[in-house]
Amino acid sequence: MLPLAHKHDAYVVAPDLRGYGRTTGWDASDTSSFRMFNLVTDVITLVYSLGYNVVECLIGHDFGSRVGAYCALVRPDLFTSTVIMSAPFPGPVSFPPSPSGPNVSQTLSELQQLTPPRKHYAQYFSDPSLVANKDMMSPPQGLHSFFLGYFHMKSADWPGNEPRPLQGWSASELAKLPDYYVMPADKSMPQVVLSSTPSVIPSWLTDEELDVFVAEYTRTTFQGGLNYYNYRILPQPELFAFMNKRVDVPVLFIAGEKDWGMYQAPGEINRMRIACTKMAPGDEGCKVVKGAGHWVQQENPEEVVHIISDFLSKL
Numbered sequence: 001m002l003p004l005a006h007k008h009d010a011y012v013v014a015p016d017l018r019g020y021g022r023t024t025g026w027d028a029s030d031t032s033s034f035r036m037f038n039l040v041t042d043v044i045t046l047v048y049s050l051g052y053n054v055v056e057c058l059i060g061h062d063f064g065s066r067v068g069a070y071c072a073l074v075r076p077d078l079f080t081s082t083v084i085m086s087a088p089f090p091g092p093v094s095f096p097p098s099p100s101g102p103n104v105s106q107t108l109s110e111l112q113q114l115t116p117p118r119k120h121y122a123q124y125f126s127d128p129s130l131v132a133n134k135d136m137m138s139p140p141q142g143l144h145s146f147f148l149g150y151f152h153m154k155s156a157d158w159p160g161n162e163p164r165p166l167q168g169w170s171a172s173e174l175a176k177l178p179d180y181y182v183m184p185a186d187k188s189m190p191q192v193v194l195s196s197t198p199s200v201i202p203s204w205l206t207d208e209e210l211d212v213f214v215a216e217y218t219r220t221t222f223q224g225g226l227n228y229y230n231y232r233i234l235p236q237p238e239l240f241a242f243m244n245k246r247v248d249v250p251v252l253f254i255a256g257e258k259d260w261g262m263y264q265a266p267g268e269i270n271r272m273r274i275a276c277t278k279m280a281p282g283d284e285g286c287k288v289v290k291g292a293g294h295w296v297q298q299e300n301p302e303e304v305v306h307i308i309s310d311f312l313s314k315l
Contacts, residue, residue, distance in 0.1 A: 010056060017064060018042055019224025021216060026224060034227040037238050039067045040074055047078060054078060057312055061085040061297060062261065063228055069276075070239075073247045081250040081315055083308055086261040086294055088253060088268040091275025092242040103169075110171035117185035118175055124183060125229035132189060133223045139190030141197060143214045146190050148205070149197035153180055155293040156258035157202050163259060166266040173266065181264050204299045251276040252311045253285060254304060256292030 017039060018026045026033055047055055058079045060068030069089035072082040111118040125132045139146040152158055166173040174182050179192045201207060253272065255262045262269060269286065272279070279285040287307050292299040 028223040031227045031230050035236050040070050043071050057081045059083040062087050072249050076249045083252045085254045088272040090268045090271035095243050118182045119185045121181050122229045125226045135188035136222050145197050147210050147213045149193035152198050153193050153196040161258040161293055163263050165263050169266050247276045251279040254287045256296040257288050257290050258293040261294050
Protein backbone atom coordinates (compact mmCIF):
# COMPACT_ATOMS: atom_id res chain seq x y z
CA MET A 1 0.00 0.00 0.00
CA LEU A 2 1.33 3.42 -0.95
CA PRO A 3 -0.50 6.45 0.52
CA LEU A 4 -0.70 9.12 -2.18
CA ALA A 5 -1.41 12.83 -1.99
CA HIS A 6 -4.89 12.49 -3.51
CA LYS A 7 -6.34 11.06 -0.29
CA HIS A 8 -6.67 7.39 -1.10
CA ASP A 9 -4.46 4.36 -1.01
CA ALA A 10 -3.25 2.57 -4.11
CA TYR A 11 -2.39 -1.07 -4.54
CA VAL A 12 0.99 -1.34 -6.22
CA VAL A 13 1.75 -4.43 -8.30
CA ALA A 14 5.32 -4.92 -9.53
CA PRO A 15 5.44 -7.80 -12.03
CA ASP A 16 8.40 -9.06 -14.01
CA LEU A 17 8.06 -8.98 -17.78
CA ARG A 18 8.22 -12.30 -19.60
CA GLY A 19 11.73 -13.69 -19.75
CA TYR A 20 12.66 -12.35 -16.32
CA GLY A 21 12.51 -13.61 -12.75
CA ARG A 22 9.95 -16.31 -12.02
CA THR A 23 7.81 -15.74 -15.11
CA THR A 24 6.74 -18.87 -16.99
CA GLY A 25 5.08 -19.81 -20.26
CA TRP A 26 7.84 -18.51 -22.54
CA ASP A 27 10.54 -20.26 -24.50
CA ALA A 28 13.91 -18.51 -24.70
CA SER A 29 14.55 -20.08 -28.10
CA ASP A 30 11.34 -18.57 -29.56
CA THR A 31 12.33 -14.95 -30.13
CA SER A 32 9.03 -14.15 -31.87
CA SER A 33 7.15 -14.53 -28.57
CA PHE A 34 8.98 -11.47 -27.22
CA ARG A 35 7.39 -9.03 -29.69
CA MET A 36 5.89 -5.87 -28.22
CA PHE A 37 2.27 -6.84 -28.84
CA ASN A 38 2.74 -10.00 -26.76
CA LEU A 39 4.27 -8.00 -23.91
CA VAL A 40 1.32 -5.59 -23.94
CA THR A 41 -1.09 -8.53 -23.93
CA ASP A 42 0.75 -9.97 -20.90
CA VAL A 43 0.17 -6.77 -18.91
CA ILE A 44 -3.48 -6.46 -19.92
CA THR A 45 -4.14 -10.10 -19.04
CA LEU A 46 -2.46 -9.65 -15.66
CA VAL A 47 -4.70 -6.68 -14.80
CA TYR A 48 -7.89 -8.61 -15.57
CA SER A 49 -6.55 -11.73 -13.81
CA LEU A 50 -6.15 -9.64 -10.65
CA GLY A 51 -9.80 -8.62 -10.91
CA TYR A 52 -9.40 -5.00 -11.99
CA ASN A 53 -10.70 -3.05 -14.98
CA VAL A 54 -8.70 0.15 -14.55
CA VAL A 55 -5.10 1.02 -13.65
CA GLU A 56 -4.57 4.51 -12.31
CA CYS A 57 -0.94 4.65 -13.40
CA LEU A 58 1.33 2.25 -15.26
CA ILE A 59 5.00 2.85 -14.47
CA GLY A 60 7.88 1.36 -16.44
CA HIS A 61 11.65 1.69 -16.49
CA ASP A 62 13.90 1.27 -19.55
CA PHE A 63 12.31 -1.36 -21.82
CA GLY A 64 9.41 -1.52 -19.37
CA SER A 65 8.70 2.13 -20.11
CA ARG A 66 8.20 1.28 -23.77
CA VAL A 67 5.84 -1.53 -22.83
CA GLY A 68 3.93 0.81 -20.52
CA ALA A 69 3.62 3.48 -23.19
CA TYR A 70 2.29 0.97 -25.72
CA CYS A 71 -0.19 -0.30 -23.11
CA ALA A 72 -1.52 3.26 -22.70
CA LEU A 73 -1.53 3.76 -26.47
CA VAL A 74 -3.53 0.59 -27.12
CA ARG A 75 -5.85 0.66 -24.06
CA PRO A 76 -6.29 4.20 -22.69
CA ASP A 77 -9.54 3.01 -21.11
CA LEU A 78 -7.58 0.55 -18.95
CA PHE A 79 -4.41 2.54 -18.24
CA THR A 80 -5.39 6.11 -17.36
CA SER A 81 -1.87 7.54 -16.99
CA THR A 82 1.70 6.36 -17.38
CA VAL A 83 5.17 7.19 -16.08
CA ILE A 84 8.08 6.55 -18.43
CA MET A 85 11.51 6.26 -16.83
CA SER A 86 14.95 6.53 -18.47
CA ALA A 87 13.96 5.51 -22.03
CA PRO A 88 11.84 8.05 -23.98
CA PHE A 89 8.90 6.73 -25.99
CA PRO A 90 9.14 7.95 -29.60
CA GLY A 91 5.66 6.77 -30.54
CA PRO A 92 4.67 4.19 -33.14
CA VAL A 93 5.78 4.42 -36.74
CA SER A 94 4.62 7.55 -38.56
CA PHE A 95 3.30 7.88 -42.07
CA PRO A 96 4.51 9.17 -44.38
CA PRO A 97 8.00 8.31 -43.14
CA SER A 98 10.38 11.21 -42.90
CA PRO A 99 12.79 11.27 -45.88
CA SER A 100 15.45 12.55 -43.50
CA GLY A 101 14.83 9.82 -40.92
CA PRO A 102 17.69 7.63 -39.72
CA ASN A 103 18.89 4.67 -41.75
CA VAL A 104 19.51 2.52 -38.70
CA SER A 105 20.97 -0.53 -40.45
CA GLN A 106 23.38 1.61 -42.45
CA THR A 107 24.57 3.47 -39.35
CA LEU A 108 25.07 0.24 -37.43
CA SER A 109 27.17 -1.06 -40.31
CA GLU A 110 29.21 2.16 -40.41
CA LEU A 111 30.15 1.72 -36.75
CA GLN A 112 32.27 -1.23 -37.88
CA GLN A 113 34.24 1.08 -40.17
CA LEU A 114 35.33 3.45 -37.42
CA THR A 115 38.86 3.46 -36.03
CA PRO A 116 38.82 1.52 -33.79
CA PRO A 117 35.76 -0.47 -34.94
CA ARG A 118 32.65 -0.28 -32.74
CA LYS A 119 29.37 -2.17 -32.41
CA HIS A 120 26.01 -1.15 -30.95
CA TYR A 121 25.05 -3.04 -27.81
CA ALA A 122 21.65 -3.95 -29.32
CA GLN A 123 23.51 -5.69 -32.17
CA TYR A 124 25.58 -7.60 -29.66
CA PHE A 125 22.59 -8.51 -27.47
CA SER A 126 20.55 -9.73 -30.46
CA ASP A 127 23.32 -11.62 -32.28
CA PRO A 128 21.75 -14.88 -33.54
CA SER A 129 24.77 -16.83 -32.27
CA LEU A 130 23.60 -15.95 -28.72
CA VAL A 131 27.13 -14.79 -27.94
CA ALA A 132 25.98 -12.18 -25.40
CA ASN A 133 24.28 -14.79 -23.22
CA LYS A 134 27.35 -17.01 -23.36
CA ASP A 135 29.66 -14.12 -22.46
CA MET A 136 27.55 -12.87 -19.57
CA MET A 137 26.87 -16.29 -18.08
CA SER A 138 30.62 -16.86 -17.68
CA PRO A 139 32.25 -13.45 -17.15
CA PRO A 140 35.95 -13.52 -16.22
CA GLN A 141 35.25 -11.48 -13.08
CA GLY A 142 32.39 -13.76 -11.93
CA LEU A 143 28.66 -12.96 -12.01
CA HIS A 144 28.60 -11.02 -8.73
CA SER A 145 31.37 -8.64 -9.84
CA PHE A 146 29.87 -8.39 -13.34
CA PHE A 147 26.52 -7.22 -11.97
CA LEU A 148 28.26 -4.81 -9.61
CA GLY A 149 30.35 -3.35 -12.44
CA TYR A 150 27.35 -3.06 -14.78
CA PHE A 151 25.19 -1.32 -12.19
CA HIS A 152 28.05 1.03 -11.30
CA MET A 153 28.99 1.89 -14.89
CA LYS A 154 25.45 3.10 -15.72
CA SER A 155 24.98 5.02 -12.47
CA ALA A 156 25.75 8.57 -11.40
CA ASP A 157 28.71 7.22 -9.43
CA TRP A 158 30.70 6.42 -12.57
CA PRO A 159 32.64 9.53 -13.68
CA GLY A 160 32.31 8.62 -17.36
CA ASN A 161 28.61 9.52 -17.43
CA GLU A 162 28.23 13.11 -18.64
CA PRO A 163 25.23 12.77 -20.98
CA ARG A 164 24.37 15.34 -23.64
CA PRO A 165 22.17 15.34 -26.75
CA LEU A 166 23.70 13.87 -29.90
CA GLN A 167 23.43 15.80 -33.14
CA GLY A 168 22.05 12.98 -35.23
CA TRP A 169 21.92 9.28 -36.04
CA SER A 170 25.38 8.85 -37.50
CA ALA A 171 28.24 6.53 -36.61
CA SER A 172 30.46 9.43 -35.55
CA GLU A 173 27.78 10.78 -33.19
CA LEU A 174 26.83 7.39 -31.74
CA ALA A 175 30.52 6.75 -31.06
CA LYS A 176 30.31 9.51 -28.42
CA LEU A 177 28.17 7.19 -26.28
CA PRO A 178 29.90 5.25 -23.48
CA ASP A 179 31.29 1.82 -24.29
CA TYR A 180 28.33 0.06 -22.64
CA TYR A 181 26.13 1.47 -25.44
CA VAL A 182 28.54 1.55 -28.38
CA MET A 183 31.07 -1.15 -27.58
CA PRO A 184 34.57 -1.81 -28.90
CA ALA A 185 33.99 -4.35 -31.68
CA ASP A 186 36.36 -6.88 -30.15
CA LYS A 187 35.01 -6.81 -26.59
CA SER A 188 32.23 -8.58 -24.70
CA MET A 189 29.99 -6.76 -22.23
CA PRO A 190 31.81 -8.32 -19.23
CA GLN A 191 35.08 -7.01 -20.67
CA VAL A 192 33.57 -3.54 -21.15
CA VAL A 193 32.45 -3.23 -17.53
CA LEU A 194 35.47 -4.98 -15.99
CA SER A 195 37.42 -1.74 -15.53
CA SER A 196 34.48 -0.02 -13.85
CA THR A 197 33.92 -2.47 -11.00
CA PRO A 198 34.14 -0.41 -7.79
CA SER A 199 36.01 -1.58 -4.73
CA VAL A 200 33.05 -0.62 -2.52
CA ILE A 201 29.38 -1.35 -3.23
CA PRO A 202 27.41 1.89 -3.83
CA SER A 203 25.14 3.06 -1.03
CA TRP A 204 22.03 2.42 -3.15
CA LEU A 205 22.90 -1.25 -3.76
CA THR A 206 23.51 -4.17 -1.41
CA ASP A 207 25.32 -7.49 -1.52
CA GLU A 208 22.01 -9.23 -0.83
CA GLU A 209 20.42 -7.65 -3.91
CA LEU A 210 23.36 -8.66 -6.06
CA ASP A 211 23.07 -12.20 -4.72
CA VAL A 212 19.44 -12.31 -5.89
CA PHE A 213 20.48 -11.28 -9.41
CA VAL A 214 23.23 -13.91 -9.45
CA ALA A 215 20.86 -16.64 -8.26
CA GLU A 216 18.05 -15.76 -10.68
CA TYR A 217 20.18 -15.38 -13.79
CA THR A 218 22.11 -18.52 -12.95
CA ARG A 219 18.73 -20.29 -12.98
CA THR A 220 17.21 -18.62 -16.07
CA THR A 221 20.23 -17.31 -18.05
CA PHE A 222 20.06 -13.90 -19.72
CA GLN A 223 18.52 -15.10 -22.97
CA GLY A 224 14.88 -14.35 -22.16
CA GLY A 225 15.66 -10.68 -21.56
CA LEU A 226 18.10 -10.52 -24.46
CA ASN A 227 15.35 -11.60 -26.86
CA TYR A 228 13.80 -8.15 -26.46
CA TYR A 229 16.67 -6.65 -28.39
CA ASN A 230 15.78 -8.41 -31.63
CA TYR A 231 12.93 -5.94 -31.88
CA ARG A 232 15.01 -2.88 -31.06
CA ILE A 233 16.48 -3.43 -34.54
CA LEU A 234 13.94 -5.52 -36.49
CA PRO A 235 10.55 -4.05 -37.52
CA GLN A 236 7.33 -5.35 -35.97
CA PRO A 237 4.71 -5.11 -38.75
CA GLU A 238 1.75 -5.69 -36.39
CA LEU A 239 2.53 -2.35 -34.72
CA PHE A 240 1.93 -0.60 -38.03
CA ALA A 241 -1.77 -0.90 -37.13
CA PHE A 242 -1.11 1.97 -34.67
CA MET A 243 0.55 4.18 -37.27
CA ASN A 244 0.31 7.88 -36.32
CA LYS A 245 -1.69 7.05 -33.16
CA ARG A 246 -0.82 9.12 -30.08
CA VAL A 247 -0.80 8.36 -26.36
CA ASP A 248 -3.85 10.24 -25.16
CA VAL A 249 -3.49 9.87 -21.38
CA PRO A 250 -1.31 11.96 -19.03
CA VAL A 251 2.37 11.00 -19.36
CA LEU A 252 5.35 11.84 -17.15
CA PHE A 253 9.00 11.18 -18.08
CA ILE A 254 11.65 10.73 -15.35
CA ALA A 255 15.38 10.24 -15.84
CA GLY A 256 18.57 10.63 -13.85
CA GLU A 257 20.75 13.59 -14.79
CA LYS A 258 23.67 11.21 -15.43
CA ASP A 259 21.65 8.82 -17.61
CA TRP A 260 22.73 8.53 -21.24
CA GLY A 261 19.47 6.67 -21.83
CA MET A 262 17.78 10.00 -22.52
CA TYR A 263 20.02 10.59 -25.52
CA GLN A 264 21.15 7.20 -26.82
CA ALA A 265 18.62 7.47 -29.67
CA PRO A 266 19.00 11.03 -31.02
CA GLY A 267 15.77 13.06 -31.12
CA GLU A 268 13.62 10.63 -29.12
CA ILE A 269 12.69 13.13 -26.41
CA ASN A 270 11.30 15.50 -29.04
CA ARG A 271 9.43 12.65 -30.72
CA MET A 272 8.04 11.60 -27.32
CA ARG A 273 6.55 15.06 -26.80
CA ILE A 274 4.76 14.74 -30.15
CA ALA A 275 3.64 11.17 -29.49
CA CYS A 276 2.21 11.93 -26.03
CA THR A 277 -0.58 14.49 -26.44
CA LYS A 278 -1.18 15.08 -22.71
CA MET A 279 2.43 15.40 -21.64
CA ALA A 280 3.02 18.65 -19.77
CA PRO A 281 5.46 21.03 -21.47
CA GLY A 282 9.00 21.66 -20.29
CA ASP A 283 10.19 20.56 -16.88
CA GLU A 284 6.67 19.60 -15.78
CA GLY A 285 6.58 16.79 -18.33
CA CYS A 286 10.22 15.72 -18.11
CA LYS A 287 11.70 15.44 -14.62
CA VAL A 288 15.49 15.07 -14.34
CA VAL A 289 16.64 13.73 -10.97
CA LYS A 290 19.95 15.02 -9.67
CA GLY A 291 22.48 12.56 -8.29
CA ALA A 292 21.07 9.64 -10.28
CA GLY A 293 22.02 7.77 -13.41
CA HIS A 294 20.21 5.05 -15.32
CA TRP A 295 18.91 3.32 -12.18
CA VAL A 296 17.03 6.45 -11.11
CA GLN A 297 14.42 4.56 -9.03
CA GLN A 298 17.19 2.80 -7.11
CA GLU A 299 19.71 5.61 -6.83
CA ASN A 300 17.21 8.19 -5.58
CA PRO A 301 13.96 6.38 -4.69
CA GLU A 302 12.65 9.09 -2.36
CA GLU A 303 12.76 11.74 -5.09
CA VAL A 304 11.19 9.41 -7.66
CA VAL A 305 8.31 8.54 -5.31
CA HIS A 306 7.80 12.24 -4.55
CA ILE A 307 7.68 13.12 -8.27
CA ILE A 308 5.21 10.32 -9.06
CA SER A 309 2.99 11.17 -6.08
CA ASP A 310 2.92 14.83 -7.13
CA PHE A 311 2.06 13.82 -10.72
CA LEU A 312 -0.84 11.63 -9.57
CA SER A 313 -2.15 14.23 -7.14
CA LYS A 314 -2.66 16.67 -10.04
CA LEU A 315 -4.59 14.30 -12.28
